[in-house]
Every structure is written in C-alpha cells, then in structure tokens.
Amino acid sequence: MRARTAVILGVMLLAASCDTSDDAARSATNVSPSASPSVFETGRMLLDTRAGSRYIDVEIADDDVERATGLMGRTELPDDFGMVFVYFEDTRSPFYMKNTLVPLSIAFFDVNGRVVEILDMEPCRRDPCPLYHPASAYRGALEVEQGSFEEWGVAEGDLVRLTR
Numbered sequence: 001m002r003a004r005t006a007v008i009l010g011v012m013l014l015a016a017s018c019d020t021s022d023d024a025a026r027s028a029t030n031v032s033p034s035a036s037p038s039v040f041e042t043g044r045m046l047l048d049t050r051a052g053s054r055y056i057d058v059e060i061a062d063d064d065v066e067r068a069t070g071l072m073g074r075t076e077l078p079d080d081f082g083m084v085f086v087y088f089e090d091t092r093s094p095f096y097m098k099n100t101l102v103p104l105s106i107a108f109f110d111v112n113g114r115v116v117e118i119l120d121m122e123p124c125r126r127d128p129c130p131l132y133h134p135a136s137a138y139r140g141a142l143e144v145e146q147g148s149f150e151e152w153g154v155a156e157g158d159l160v161r162l163t164r
Helices: 002-017 022-027 064-069 148-152
Strands: 041-049 052-061 081-091 104-109 115-121 138-145 159-163
Touching: 041 081, 052 064, 104 148, 115 138, 138 148, 138 159
Parallel strands: 052 081
Antiparallel strands: 041 052, 041 159, 081 138, 104 115, 104 138
C-alpha cells in the first residue's frame, strides 16, 4: 500500500511540475547564471531583416523549467546575445519579468520564423508583476537587451532562424 501511495504522490508531483500556467511561471526559482555555469544549450540565431542579416549567440530554453527560468538573475547581457524560447506547438503563454534584472525586448515569431510582434519588458522585483501577452499565437520568442532589435533593424515581418 505504501508503494502505491508513493507512486501516486510521485505522479501528482510530476504533473504539478509540468504546469505552464501563469502561476507556474511566477513560482519559478533561479540560481543566477552569472554565479554558476549556464545549464542552457547554446546556438545562434540568424536575424534576417530589411536592414541586413546578422547572427547573435543565444541560449535555448526548450522545456518548461528552462522557459520558466529564462534570464532571471542576470545583471547584464553580452552584446549580440539573447535567449530563445522554443515551443513545439503554437502558444499564447505570457512572459513574466519577476526577478529579471535587465530591461528586455522580446520578438515573438511564428512556426516559419516570421516576427509577429515585438514588445519591451521592464524588470520587476516584487509582485504583482505585469504579464506580457502577445496579440497572437506564436511558436517561439527571442529576448535580447532592450533596444537591440531597434539598433539591429529588426521589425515585425522579419525572419529569424535558430541553428544549434
């Protein structure tokens, strides 16, 4: 009987940890990546814009835990750097800046890599923090230091491509 109870409890905890609701994003904890090595896979993003093309280095968040952690705790970001959030189906999940210390810009893109919306997001140190909702469904999102998209000439309709 104890073994069965332990299995049921384990399944319940696993299911709870897979929650992608706003509350799950709010409850994520983070060890500052500047204090420890990154746990994220890395890659490069090609930004193909009307102003030209450029590559930036990215960390890849492609599971619920990585997406909930994001860039929390970072005190600065390198030039030509970002974090890409990858989803395997269309989503409308909002982004949350709790414990994110650097102002960010975020470009939401569709399954074809076309930028559908760009928003600026501000750091938030205590609740309630605003949620940043894109106007339409998206397949991925690229966060960079606020103002970088403008500097690089990235606009809605431009293309982004991830290479690992």
